[in-house]
Amino acid sequence: MSEGFYYLSxxxxxxxxxxxxxxxxxxxxxxxxxxxxxxxxxxxxxxxxGAFVGLVFASLFSIMGYSHLAxxxxxxxxxxxxxxxxxxxxxxxAYRPLRKAPRLxxxxxxxxxxxxxxxYVILAQTSDFVAFPxxxxxxxxxGPLRDFIQPGELxxxxxxxxxxxxxxxxxxxTKLGLAMRAIAQDRExxxxxxxxxxxxxxxxxxxxxxxxxxxxILIAAHxxxxxxxxxxxxxxxxxxxAVLGGIGSIxxxxxxxxxxxxxxxxxxxxxxxDYEDVFAFAILVLILIFKPAGLLGKNRQExx
Amino acid sequence: xxxxxxxxxxxxxxxSLAALEVQADLKIGVAGAHSGDLxxxxxPARDALALAAEKLNAAGGLxxxxxxxxxxxxxxxxxxxxxxANKMVAERxxxxxxxxxxxxxxxxxxIYQAAKIPVISPxxxxxxxxxxxxxxxxFRSIPHDAKQAxxxxxFIVQKLKAKTAVIVHDKGDYGKALALLVEQxxxxxxxxxxxxxxxxxxxxxxxxxxxxxxxxxxxxxAFGGYHPEATKIVTQARKRRIKSAFISxxxxxxxxxxxxxxxxxxxxxxxxxxxxxxxxxxxxxxxxLADRGQSSGNFGLxxxxxxxxxxxxxxxxxxxxxxxxxxxxxxxxxDTVLGKIHxxxxxxxxxxxxxxxxxxxxxxxxxxxxxxx
Numbered sequence: 001m002s003e004g005f006y007y008l009s010x011x012x013x014x015x016x017x018x019x020x021x022x023x024x025x026x027x028x029x030x031x032x033x034x035x036x037x038x039x040x041x042x043x044x045x046x047x048x049x050g051a052f053v054g055l056v057f058a059s060l061f062s063i064m065g066y067s068h069l070a071x072x073x074x075x076x077x078x079x080x081x082x083x084x085x086x087x088x089x090x091x092x093x094a095y096r097p098l099r100k101a102p103r104l105x106x107x108x109x110x111x112x113x114x115x116x117x118x119x120y121v122i123l124a125q126t127s128d129f130v131a132f133p134x135x136x137x138x139x140x141x142x143g144p145l146r147d148f149i150q151p152g153e154l155x156x157x158x159x160x161x162x163x164x165x166x167x168x169x170x171x172x173x174t175k176l177g178l179a180m181r182a183i184a185q186d187r188e189x190x191x192x193x194x195x196x197x198x199x200x201x202x203x204x205x206x207x208x209x210x211x212x213x214x215x216x217i218l219i220a221a222h223x224x225x226x227x228x229x230x231x232x233x234x235x236x237x238x239x240x241x242a243v244l245g246g247i248g249s250i251x252x253x254x255x256x257x258x259x260x261x262x263x264x265x266x267x268x269x270x271x272x273x274d275y276e277d278v279f280a281f282a283i284l285v286l287i288l289i290f291k292p293a294g295l296l297g298k299n300r301q302e303x304x
Numbered sequence: 305x306x307x308x309x310x311x312x313x314x315x316x317x318x319x320s321l322a323a324l325e326v327q328a329d330l331k332i333g334v335a336g337a338h339s340g341d342l343x344x345x346x347x348p349a350r351d352a353l354a355l356a357a358e359k360l361n362a363a364g365g366l367x368x369x370x371x372x373x374x375x376x377x378x379x380x381x382x383x384x385x386x387x388x389a390n391k392m393v394a395e396r397x398x399x400x401x402x403x404x405x406x407x408x409x410x411x412x413x414x415i416y417q418a419a420k421i422p423v424i425s426p427x428x429x430x431x432x433x434x435x436x437x438x439x440x441x442x443f444r445s446i447p448h449d450a451k452q453a454x455x456x457x458x459f460i461v462q463k464l465k466a467k468t469a470v471i472v473h474d475k476g477d478y479g480k481a482l483a484l485l486v487e488q489x490x491x492x493x494x495x496x497x498x499x500x501x502x503x504x505x506x507x508x509x510x511x512x513x514x515x516x517x518x519x520x521x522x523x524x525x526a527f528g529g530y531h532p533e534a535t536k537i538v539t540q541a542r543k544r545r546i547k548s549a550f551i552s553x554x555x556x557x558x559x560x561x562x563x564x565x566x567x568x569x570x571x572x573x574x575x576x577x578x579x580x581x582x583x584x585x586x587x588x589x590x591x592x593l594a595d596r597g598q599s600s601g602n603f604g605l606x607x608x609x610x611x612x613x614x615x616x617x618x619x620x621x622x623x624x625x626x627x628x629x630x631x632x633x634x635x636x637x638x639d640t641v642l643g644k645i646h647x648x649x650x651x652x653x654x655x656x657x658x659x660x661x662x663x664x665x666x667x668x669x670x671x672x673x674x675x676x677x
Contacts, residue, residue, distance in 0.1 A: 014511035131564040225564045233506040268512035274502040
C-alpha cells in the first residue's frame with residue numbers, strides 16, 4: 001500500500017473518532033429539539049459534568065485497585081446515571097415551568113443553566129485542568145492495525161456505533177420510542193391519545209444526557225484531561241453537527257457528527273489546522289444553502 | 305473694601321500652594337491592572353511596590369524627601385491606560401513603574417515620552433516596545449518575548465542540532481506571537497521549517513494534526529501556547545511513537561503540565577524566566593509580603609527590582625531630571641531581588657534571564673544552557 005493511502009486512512013480514523021463524539025452529543029440536541037423545538041444550550045455542560053463524575057468514580061475505584069477495564073465500566077456507569085439525573089433535573093427546573101412561555105424564554109433559561117453549571121463546577125471542583133485516568137492504556141496492541149488507529153480510538157468508534165444501534169432499537173421498537181416519535185410529530189394529538197408528554201420529555205432529556213456522558217467518558221479517557229470548559233467548544237460543534245444533519249432528525253445528527261469530524265480532520269490533514277473551523281462551518285453553510293433543513297431534516301410547516 | 309482684600313488673598317493662597325508644592329513628596333507612579341480579569345497580574349506588583357516604598361521611607365526616603373506612590377488602575381485597557389498616563393503627568397510623577405499589559409503600556413508610552421517621564425514596566429513583554437527604539441525613556445525589568453524565542457532557537461540549533469522543525473501554536477496572542485518568533489529565529493539560523501500550524505484550544509483532540517506531524521517527522525516541534533494543548537499534542541505524538549523533540553515557552557512550565565502529561569512529557573523542553581526563589585533578598589521580600597497576607601505573584605518581584613533600580617538611579621543622579629535618571633539606569637548595575645541586573649542600550653533587562661528547563665523524572669530541571677554567541 002502506498003504511503004498516501006496510509007496517511008489518508010490515518011486522517012480518516014482521526015476524523016471518525018472526533019465525529020463519534022460530535023455524534024453522541026448532537027443526538028441530545030436533536031432529540032430535544034425534535035420534541036420541544038428547544039435548543040438545550042446546557043447540553044455541553046451535562047457532557048462536562050459527566051466527565052467530572054467519571055473522574056471522581058474512576059479515581060475512587062483506582063485507589064481500590066481495580067483494573068482499567070473495570071474502572072472504565074464504573075466511570076461510564078456512574079457518569080451515565082449522574083448525567084441522566086442532571087438532564088432530568090435541568091428539564092424540571094429550567095424548561096418545564098416555561099413550557100407555555102414564548103419560545104425565547106426557555107432559550108434564555110438554557111443559557112442561564114449553562115452558565116450556572118459551569119460556575120458550579122468551578123466552585124465545587126476546580127477551575128484548573130485535572131488529569132483523567134488513562135483508562136485505555138491497558139488495552140492490547142493492535143498489531144498490524146496500529147499504524148491506522150490507536151486502541152483508544154477504536155474503542156471510541158465501536159462504543160459509539162453500539163450506542164447508536166441501541167438508540168435506534170429504542171426509538172424504533174419500544175413504546176417509549178413510539179411515544180417520542182408521536183410527540184415529535186404532533187404533541188397535542190399525542191396527548192389527546194393518552195401519551196404522557198411531560199414524562200416522555202423527561203425521558204428524552206435523560207436519554208440525551210446519558211449519550212453526552214458516554215461521549216465525555218470516552219474522550220476524557222482518551223485525551224487524559226478535563227476542566228470545566230470542555231463542554232463549550234464540543235457543544236457548539238455538536239450543535240453545528242445537529243443542524244448540518246437536519247435538526248430534529250436522529251440519523252441526521254449521527255451523520256452530521258461524522259461529516260463534521262471527518263471534514264475537520266481532512267482540513268487539518270491536507271490543508272492546515274488553522275482552517276479547521278473555517279472548513280467545519282463552510283460545509284455547514286454549503287449544506288444549508290442547498291438543503292435548508294439539513295441533510296436529513298424535514299421542512300417543518302409553521303403551525304398556525 | 306472687598307476689592308482691597310481680594311488680591312492679597314489670592315496671593316496668599318497662591319504662595320501657600322507654592323509652598324506646599326516645595327514640601328511635597330517625591331511622587332512615583334504605579335500603573336497597572338488592579339481590578340478586572342487581569343488584576344492578578346497587577347496587584348502583586350502594586351503590593352510589592354508599596355512594601356518597597358514603605359521601607360525606603362522608613363530608612364529616610366529619597367533625596368531627603370518621602371516617596372509617595374501614585375497608584376492608578378488601567379484595567380489593562382489601552383484607552384484607560386492613556387487616561388492614567390495623563391493623570392500621572394498631571395500629578396507630576398518623577399517616574400512610573402508600569403504598566404502591566406503590553407497593550408496598555410503601548411498606549412501610555414507616547415504620553416510619558418512627550419512629558420519626559422521615565423517608565424519601567426515589570427511585565428510588558430511585547431518585543432517592539434524596546435526594540436523599535438521609539439521610547440528611549442522606557443525600560444523593563446522582564447525579558448521580552450523574543451528573548452525566549454532566541455533562547456529556544458539557539459538551543460534547538462546548538463544542542464539539539466536540529467535540521468528540520470514544525471511550528472505549532474494555539475492561535476492566541478501569547479502562543480502565536482512566541483511561535484512565530486521562534487520560526488523567525490530558526491529560519492535565521494538555517495533550520496528548515498516544514499510547516500506552521502495553528503490549533504483551536506479546547507478542541508476534542510488533535511489526532512489529525514499529530515498524524516500530520518508524524519508524516520513530516522521533524523527533528524523538533526516548537527509549540528507556542530499553554531499546557532493543556534501541549535499535553536494533548538505531546539501525549540498523542542508519543543502514543544504514535546513520534547520521536548521529535550518538543551519545546552515550548554513558559555506557558556507550559558506549570559506543575560499541571562507534568563501532572564497531566566505524566567510519562568508522556570518526559571524530555572519536554574521549556575524556556576521560562578529563571579527561577580530566583582533561592583536568593584536571600586528574594587526570600588525576604590516574599591516573606592514580608594506573605595506576612596502582610598500578600599504575595600509577589602506573577603510580577604511582584606520584577607516590580608520590586610524596577611523600584612530598586614529606579615531609586616538607585618535617582619540617588620546616583622542626585623536629581624529627578626529624566627535625562628539624568630535615564631543615564632544612570634543605563635550605566636549602573638544594581639543588586640535587586642532578581643539578582644544583579646542592568647539595562648542594555650535599548651532598555652531591556654540583562655542579568656535576570658531566560659532559563660531552559662527539561663522535564664526529567666517528573667521535575668522541571670534547569671539545564672543551565674548558555675547560548676554560544
